[in-house]
Structure formats: C-alpha cells, structure tokens
Amino acid sequence: MRAALVTGAGSGIGRAIAGRLVTDGWQVLSVDLRLTSDMPGEPFEADLIDRAANRHAVEAAVERFGRLDAVVACAGFQHVSPVADFPEDVWERLLALMLTSPFLLAKYAWPALTANPGGRFVALGSAHSLVASPYKAGYVAAKHGLTGLVKTLALEGAGAQLSATTVCPGFVRTPLVEAQIAAQAKAHGLPPERVLEDVILAPHVIKRLIEPEEVADVVAFLLGPGGATFTGTAVSMDLGWTAR
Numbered sequence: 372m373r374a375a376l377v378t379g380a381g382s383g384i385g386r387a388i389a390g391r392l393v394t395d396g397w398q399v400l401s402v403d404l405r406l407t408s409d410m411p412g413e414p415f416e417a418d419l420i421d422r423a424a425n426r427h428a429v430e431a432a433v434e435r436f437g438r439l440d441a442v443v444a445c446a447g448f449q450h451v452s453p454v455a456d457f458p459e460d461v462w463e464r465l466l467a468l469m470l471t472s473p474f475l476l477a478k479y480a481w482p483a484l485t486a487n488p489g490g491r492f493v494a495l496g497s498a499h500s501l502v503a504s505p506y507k508a509g510y511v512a513a514k515h516g517l518t519g520l521v522k523t524l525a526l527e528g529a530g531a532q533l534s535a536t537t538v539c540p541g542f543v544r545t546p547l548v549e550a551q552i553a554a555q556a557k558a559h560g561l562p563p564e565r566v567l568e569d570v571i572l573a574p575h576v577i578k579r580l581i582e583p584e585e586v587a588d589v590v591a592f593l594l595g596p597g598g599a600t601f602t603g604t605a606v607s608m609d610l611g612w613t614a615r
C-alpha cells in the first residue's frame with residue numbers, strides 16, 4: 372500500500388486530495404495546524420511554519436507506514452495588502468509556510484522518497500506561480516519560488532525516478548477564497564455574487580470557480596504512473612487565466 376503525506380489536509384484542496392488518495396487506497400498522513408474529527412487519513416497536528424514540525428511530520432509518516440511514496444505540500448494562506456503597508460512578519464510567515472515548508476518536507480522525506488523508483492513530490496502552486504496580481508506580494512513571491520524549488524527537486528530526483536511537479540490552479544471554491552469574497556463584499560459594499568463575478572472570476576476565461584475535487588483529480592493523476600513525465604513542470608489548471 373503506497374503512503375503519502377498531505378499538508379493542509381484539514382480544509383479545502385488539501386482535504387479533497389487526502390480524501391481522494393484514501394479512496395484510491397493510499398495510506399495518508401493528513402497534516403494540519405487544526406485537526407477536525409472528520410479529516411480523511413491519519414491526522415497529524417503541526418504548525419509547519421516551525422522548522423522542526425516539518426521533520427516531525429515526515430518522521431511520523433515513515434514510522435507509521437514504514438515507507439513514504441509521495442509528499443503533497445498544500446498548506447497555505449493569503450494576505451492582501453499594498454507593498455508599502457505589507458506587514459513584514461506576515462511576509463515571513465507566508466514564505467515560511469509556502470516555500471520553506473515544502474523545502475524542508477522534501478529535505479527530510481528525500482531518503483524515503485528516493486528509496487524506491489517512482490517517488491512523487493507535488494506542490495500546490497497557483498496561477499500566481501506564473502503571473503502576479505497587485506496586493507499579493509508575499510503569496511506571489513512564495514508561489515513563484517515554489518516552482519524553482521520543484522524544478523530543482525526534479526533535476527536532483529531524476530536518478531531515483533522521482534518526479535516533482537507544481538500544480539497551478541486558478542480560483543478554487545475553498546474557505547481561502549470564500550473569505551476573500553466576504554472581505555471584498557464588505558470593503559466594496561457589494562453583494563457577494565457581484566464580487567464573485569466582477570472581481571474573483573475576472574481572470575478566468577471560463578467564468579466559474581474550480582472545485583477542490585477537480586484539483587484532487589489532477590494530483591491523483593500526477594501521483595500515478597501517468598504523472599511521471601510531468602516532472603519539473605508547472606501544470607496549469609486555471610480556466611484560461613494564463614492564456615492571456
């Protein structure tokens with residue numbers, strides 16, 4: 372039975388990925404800051420901004436499952452602010468969670484991921500791994516950096532047949548986006564459906580949100596045999612956002 376470690380598994384995309392992998396027969400260590408009673412897989416509480424917590428999570432997976440075939444780095448958060456006002460501690464936390472944590476997970480999991488051919492490292496990037504938006508300096512910087520990390524992992528892992536890939540969705544229907552809709556509705560004095568249509572969905576060519584299960588489908592594919600050739604790439608699934 373293959374084993375995976377999924378971060379951010381308590382909510383949104385990470386939760387959908389962990390659930391999909393459990394359904395597909397994987398053993399899953401579901402890592403999150405906050406555990407919920409109905410989390411799929413085996414819950415493991417960790418604040419991944421803390422360096423040691425990343426090591427502990429990898430050790431727990433290897434100890435419980437006796438192997439680790441895949442890491443899916445998904446934990447993240449957003450902060451919206453102009454550069455001149457961007458809080459420096461929030462910048463550091465964004466980078467720590469969305470860039471340093473994936474690096475540390477890869478570093479600590481490397482012996483297990485390369486022990487057998489076919490290891491996988493999948494990182495949740497974003498359309499913001501490829502293009503920027505105003506007021507999201509920390510998020511955009513972390514997500515761009517992530518693609519560089521994943522490319523390097525692909526080169527270093529090639530000899531062991533390890534594949535590393537970044538998945539880059541547009542806006543996905545999760546609490547992270549729902550909070551942005553609510554905040555923007557309040558700020559602009561607009562009904563939430565107007566914010567969704569006029570602001571959130573503006574960059575999507577096809578005007579809808581992506582469902583977390585659609586991201587889980589792509590990740591499940593990348594973790595399977597068909598995913599091997601995608602090593603080193605950033606796979607866009609952004610409803611046309613980056614085509615323009």
Ligand SMILES: NC(=O)c1ccc[n+]([C@@H]2O[C@H](COP(=O)([O-])OP(=O)(O)OC[C@H]3O[C@@H](n4cnc5c(N)ncnc54)[C@H](O)[C@@H]3O)[C@@H](O)[C@H]2O)c1
Binds near residue numbers: 402417497541
């Ligand atoms: N929702 C979108 O539109 C969208 C689009 C592209 C990429 N993404 C990326 O997908 C990933 C998941 O986002 P989501 O929309 O599912 O968000 P979400 O808020 O629903 O889930 C994020 C999870 O990360 C966890 N987390 C936050 N800080 C943590 C920490 N310090 N340690 C451990 N866990 C922590 C949260 O507890 C939460 O369960 C993120 O990396 C995000 O950047 C999201």
